[in-house]
Amino acid sequence: MDARSIIASLTDRFPEDIYDADVESDIRTVAKVKPENVVDVCRYLKDELSFGHLCCEFGIDYPDRNEIEVVYTIGSYEHPVVLNMKAVLPRDDPQIRSVVPVYWNANWYERETYELFGVEYIDHPNLKQLVLPEDMLGEWPLRKDYKGYPNKTAKNLV
Amino acid sequence: MVIKNIITAIKNIYFGPPVTRKCPEMATRLSDRFRGLQKLDKHKCIGCGICANTCPNNAIKIVRSRVAPDKDKQRWFPSIDIGHCLFCGLCIDQCPKEALSNTKVYLTGIIRWNHEDLLFTPDMLAREVDINAEEEAGEEVSRWTPQ
Amino acid sequence: MDEVEEREKVEPKIFDKIGYDDIPGVVMTDTSAVSDFLKKTKVQNVLNWGRKNSLWFMVNAMGCCGVELLATGMAHYDTDRFGIIPRNSPRHADVLIISGYVTKKYLPALKRIWDQMPAPKWVICFGDCAISGGPFYESYSTHQNIDEVFPVDVFVPGCPPRCEALIQAFVELQKKIEAKKDKGTDY
Amino acid sequence: MQLDEIIFNPLLRSILGLVLMGVIFLGAMVAIWFERKLSADIQQRYGPMRAGPHGVLQLVADAIKLFTKEDIIPRDADRLLFVSAPIVLMASVFLMLVAIPFGAIIINGETYPIAATDMDISILYIQAVSAISLIGIFMVAYSANNKFSVLGAFRNFARMIGYEVPLGICIVSVAIMAGSLNVIEIVKAQDPLWFIIKQPLGFFVFFIAMMADMGRLPFDQNESEEELVAGWITEYTSMRFGLGFFAEYIHMILGSMLIVLLFLGGWNLPAALTANTILGIILPTAFFMGKVALVILFIILIRWAVPRYRIDQVVDLSWKKLLPLSFLNLIWVVVLVLLGV
Amino acid sequence: MEEKIPPSEMIVHLGPQHPMMPGPFRLNARLKGESIVDSEIDMGWIHKGIEKILENKTYLQGITIVDRICYLAAITNEEAYVGCVEKLAGIEVPERAQYIRVITEELSRIQSHLLGMGEYASFLGFVSMFMFTIRDREDVMTLIDSITGARVTHNFLRFGGVKDDLPEGFAQDAKYVFENLRKDIDSYEELYSTDDIYRGRTVGIGVLTPEIAKDLGVSGPPLRATGVDFDIRKDEPYLVYEDIDFNVCTQKEGDVYARIQVRLDEMRESMYIIEQCLDQIPSGPLFPEGTPYGKRSPVMRVPAGEVFHRVEDPRGEMGFYMVSDGSERPYRVKIRGPVYPTLQALPPLLKGVSVADIVSIAGSMDTCTSEVDR
Incomplete structure (x- = not known):
């Protein structure tokens, strides 16, 4: 299964939800997905196109465009193609359906994205902080306008 | 069976001499490329500040210092906070005049009892002040010591 | 009977x-x-001899330096020569080696380990992260200036320092105990 | 006879007991030093080198340090039990010490064992008092308010209960063969032929059960360091930890002595060797201690050469393998005795 | 785990400081007797915020930071990062530099596996084995040291090449070390396969089936131990792995024993790869000629774009997703560590096993907490 046929199949199946689909190289493809339907798309990817391996899931903050992108990097155990699927969310109230029912290992990725970017995942089984202490929740440190960085408290002798 | 393990253990008692490096007394032979405490050549340094800009950890600051211990004239030289230094060698790679270089000082010279002593001024980097470092690796630096 | x-x-x-x-x-x-x-008499010298020859350290590998910490206990460097052995329970340990980044989340746990250790006890800052925050000194998550929290006796710069440096740090700590200048015991 | 009077004088016996206590402490220290050196040899390193020549004073340094460390009793611990548990452990090994002979003096063909007491049921007594340590460990588990201690102590119970049974049966078969419950009589019964030759299976089972009883490595689940931090001893500081540590090593030495006494012939030597008075005083004890040292050496070797069992595997080993084997050995011994061998 | 638990059960917190692992993490295990009813992992005790730090460093300074993601595989981290930047900037790496990179990466794989394997033995109480493997690891470390000049954090790769050439006489040294290492690995394998206690502790413990392993997102040796030959070096070749002959080591059983066996086999395979590289390595420049890239790197501005690059770490699939906006600092860097899903997969594996098997299973995963927390 090569990159072009995958993109073709995906856009055929979800003409409304998938846009800006592109083939970067033989093994890299990108697509944007409407956030409402991400679970269905993921299920289709996993069941039909054998994209069984969720490499990672993370957020990117674009304050000047006022949006947060959630990127799903999905690979496969059968073919070498990797799909970078993006869902664009508004920055003020980022909400998206959780893909944990499809990809089990998305659990921690979503928890981390939640506490670092403030993306709220609907239907997530256990949405709470993962890596930060509890009192830091709500600061969203990986957003570009985070105030606590750089942290100038270190004793630098020079 | 466990007998095999015991035989291996007994074999090791007789045929396995200790591989321990006798650390504090005998210097370990280091690789030629080992990155220890930096050494400053005050004659070559032009005080351009590229090292300070390159440092990933902001450990270098350009300060005024005497050009030689017996002269009053002052110029700009780097001073390094060893408590911040990553010993990554970027400052040495990027130095346009090759004024900074690696030495093999990594033990007695820089392990200190107080945090404040970890600041290395240009005089100390140029070894004009005794930094209390023995010649740890000495001249005898080899690439490989078969154990 | x-x-x-x-x-x-x-x-x-x-x-x-x-x-x-x-x-x-x-x-x-x-x-x-x-x-x-006892501190005014010669007995203290004997006690200090005993203490400095049996500095049991806490196995508390926290980062890159933790790997070197493990390697130091092994055959090539062999801290056992000095009577220094790793202990897993803080109740049996004398030396706490801070061997990595102390984060805001981990600091309470580290303090707790420190409190659980019986006096006299010493701290060694092993590596840049413990001394000043190292490469993560600007991070939103780490806690800097550990020497304000713990009474640190020896600072070992390096990122990470070699195993020999840890042994040298123990030697320095022994020297410090012998000179009665350490912070673990009040003189 | 005058010699008899001196030897059976109760005052002298008590003094002898105290001396033996000191000897066993010294022995434990030597054993710990020996273990550290031997493990270092196996692992191709040096071991203690700095405190004294080749680190012989290492244990002195450790003891000084442990004695002068802060003694922490956790706030939520049951203080009385917590403080007295190491004493109970120590008492258990010292009570064992009372009945175990440390060698013998042979004068004019007459054997005088070096032991604090000479009771008729000494092997039964040793078996009984060694179980007191279980109470000590139970006190730790109950009082320390630490879950690792509880887990370690419960593992200890499971293991001890499992291994006391085959151990007891092996002792019974030895007693049947010797016709006595007195350790000294048992040693005498082995005069020409050691019991290891007559009942090798019994020795095998007894050795493994004894190692489990001592808590040496394939069976040290009670303080398996990687899982339970330090097991039942986790909460103890300073010399209380030291006492627990020492008790373990003394138990190891006494256990090795039992192995030598019951199966390896004790201090028995050909009569020709002990005819001379001076040789008779020195040789039997030296021979006995040498064998004990060899057994300890072997136990230490095993400690550093094998991984650790899981606790259910240990219990399985005891009930499913060692117990049937020990019964087999019992039947074998009964047959031998009936045949009059 | 705040809910009320029945009195016959208890919650044990293993960690954050626990001898089980280099690096703190906490395992809250609910025990019934000795067996685990339920468990939960609490992460982030050494979360350092590397992704945020990387956004504020120049590309060159970033190399020093990515070294410290996982201290056991610093070179592969660098390769993932540097490869990412090279893909974005379109830099070609000369062949000699590629070979040197492969050599250092495989050496790093050997030392990582030696540590993981030995540490695993020490979790079972077999401390001497740990000493033996670390003894061999020191030799390999000396080899790495002689190339890069540091033991753990190398800072060796540069954009477009490597910092230094192989030292003189490296081939002989490597030959000498590998000769001994082969013998030692054989003896470890023999010890492992003949020791009844070891087999009792490992065979049939912590079994992963291929389907479950794929579902959990596990990669690296734990996945290959189940029989799935998923290896980035084969599936998506980078550097010169295409020209090199090697096998992907797999086992069928998927239990703890198989994972250790895969590591043993992979070490042999790595040595084979290095020997091929030393035979095939061409002479030539270390940096692309006619470009400003070199040991004294210029201040780089990388064209805007996004790229995902992944390499095979000793522990599995290591990937970097980098977004550049055309300035001299990356806009966003996402690090996909291999241990992250592996550690996440622990609680389902631990259900129903006994306390002693926690260390057995967790140790066989060879997890590196620093990389999970980043």
Whole structure:
């Protein structure tokens, strides 16, 4: 299964939800997905196109465009193609359906994205902080306008 | 069976001499490329500040210092906070005049009892002040010591 | 045989007469008069000799330096030569080696480990992260300036320092104890 | 006879007991030093080198440090039990010490064992008092308010209960063969032929059960360091930890002595060797201690050469393998005795 | 785990400081007797915020930071990062530099596996084995040291090449070390396969089936131990792995024993790869000629774009997703560590096993907490 046929199949199946689909190289493809339907798309990817391996899931903050992108990097155990699927969310109230029912290992990725970017995942089984202490929740440190960085408290002798 | 393990253990008692490096007394032979405490050549340094800009950890600051211990004239030289230094060698790679270089000082010279002593001024980097470092690796630096 | 019978006779009395806190045969004092006196005499030298030759350290690998910490205990560097052995329980340890980044989340746990260790106890800052935050000194998550929290005796710069440096740090700590300048014991 | 009077004088016996206590402490220290050196040899390193020549004073340094460390009793611990548990452990090994002979003096063909007491049921007594340590460990588990201690102590119970049974049966078969419950009589019964030759299976089972009883490595689940931090001893500081540590090593030495006494012939030597008075005083004890040292060496070797069992595997080993084997050995011994061998 | 638990059960917190692992993490295990009813992992005790730090460093300074993601595989981290930047900037790496990179990466794989394997033995109480493997690891470390000049954090790769050439006489040294290492690995394998206690502790413990392993997102040796030959070096070749002959080591059983066996086999395979590289390595420049890239790197501005680059770490699939906006600092860097899903997969594996098997299973995963927390 090569990159072009995958993109073709995906856009055929979800003409409304998938846009800006592109083939970067033989093994890299990108697509944007409407956030409402991400679970269905993921299920289709996993069941039909054998994209069984969720490499990672993370957020990117674009304050000047006022949006947060959630990127799903999905690979496969059968073919070498990797799909970078993006869902664009508004920055003020980022909400998206959780893909944990499809990809089990998305659990921690979503928890981390939640506490670092403030993306709220609907239907997530256990949405709470993962890596930060509890009192830091709500600061969203990986957003570009985070105030606590750089942290100038270190004793630098020079 | 466990007998095999015991035989291996007994074999090791007789045929396995200790591989321990006798650390504090005998210097370990280091690789030629080992990155220890930096050494400053005050004659070559032009005080351009590229090292300070390159440092990933902001450990270098350009300060005024005497050009030689017996002269009053002052110029700009780097001073390094060893408590911040990553010993990554970027400052040495990027130095346009090759004024900074690696030495093999990594033990007695820089392990200190107080945090404040970890600041290395240009005089100390140029070894004009005794930094209390023995010649740890000495001249005898080899690439490989078969154990 | 006699000992057992004696204890059986005595035990009911303990529960009746004395409070729960007083245990027969165990002298419990609040004063440190004895140790204060000892500190002025030559006995302290003997005690310090014993202490410096048996610095058991806490296995507390926290980062890159943790790997070097593990390697130091092994055959090539062999801290056992100095009587230094790793212990897993803080109750048995004398030296806490801070061997990595102390984050805001981890600092309470580290303090707790420190509190659980019995005095006299010492701290070694092993590596840049412990001394100043190292490459993560600007991070939103780490806690800097550990030497304001713990009474650090020896600073070992390097990122990470080689294993020899840890052994040298122990030697420096021994020197410090011998010179009676360490922070673990009040002189 | 005058010699008899001196030897059976109760005052002298008590003094002898105290001396033996000191000897066993010294022995434990030597054993710990020996273990550290031997493990270092196996692992191709040096071991203690700095405190004294080749680190012989290492244990002195450790003891000084442990004695002068802060003694912490956790706030939520049951103080009385917490403080007295190491004493109970120590008492258990010292009570064992009372009945175990440390060698013998042979004068004019007459054997005088070096032991604090000479009771007729000494092997039964040793078996009984060694179980007291279980009470000590139970006190730790109950009082320390630490879950690792509880887990370690419960593992200890499971293991001890499992291994006391085959151990007891092996002792019974030895007693049947010797016709006595007295350790000294048992040693005498082995005069020409050691019991290891007559009942090798019994020795095998006894050795493994004894190692489990001592808590040496394939069976040290009670303080398996990687899982339970330090097991039942986790909460103890300073010399209370030291006492627990020492008790373990003394138990190891006494256990090795039992192995030598019951199966390896004790201090028995050909009569020709002990005819001379001076040789008779020195040789039997030296021979006995040498064998004990060899057994300890072997136990230490095993400690550093094998991984650790899981606790259910240990219990399985005891009930499913060692117990049937020990019964087999019992039947074998009964047959031998009936045949009059 | 705040809910009320029945009195026959208890919650044990293993960690954050626990001898089980280099690096703190906490395992809250609910025990019934000795067996685990339920468990939960609490992460982030050494979360350092590397992704945020990387956004504020120049590309060159970033190399020093990515070294410290996982301290056991610093070179592969660098390769993932540097490869990412090279893909974005379109830099070609000369062949000699590629070979040197492969050599250092495989050496790093050997030392990582030696540590993981030995540490695993020490979790079972077999401390001497740990000493033996670390003894061999020191030799490999000396080899790495002689190339890069540091033991753990190398800072060796540069954009477009490597910092230094192989030292003189490296081939002989490597030959000498590998000769001994082969013998030692054989003896470890023999010890492992003949020791009854070891087999009792490992065979049939912590079994992963291929389907479950794929579902959990596990990669690296734990996945290959189940029989799935998923290896980035084969599936998506980078550097010169295409020209090199090697096998992907797999086992069928998927239990703890198989994972250790895969590591043993992979070490042999790595040595084979290095020997091929030393035979095939061409002479030539270390940096692309006619470009400003070199040991004294210029201040780089990388064209805007996004790229995902992944390499095979000793522990599995290591990937970097980098977004550049055309300035001299990356806009966003996402690090996909291999241990992250592996550690996440622990609680389902631990259900129903006994306390002693926690260390057995967790140790066989060879997890590196620093990389999970980043």
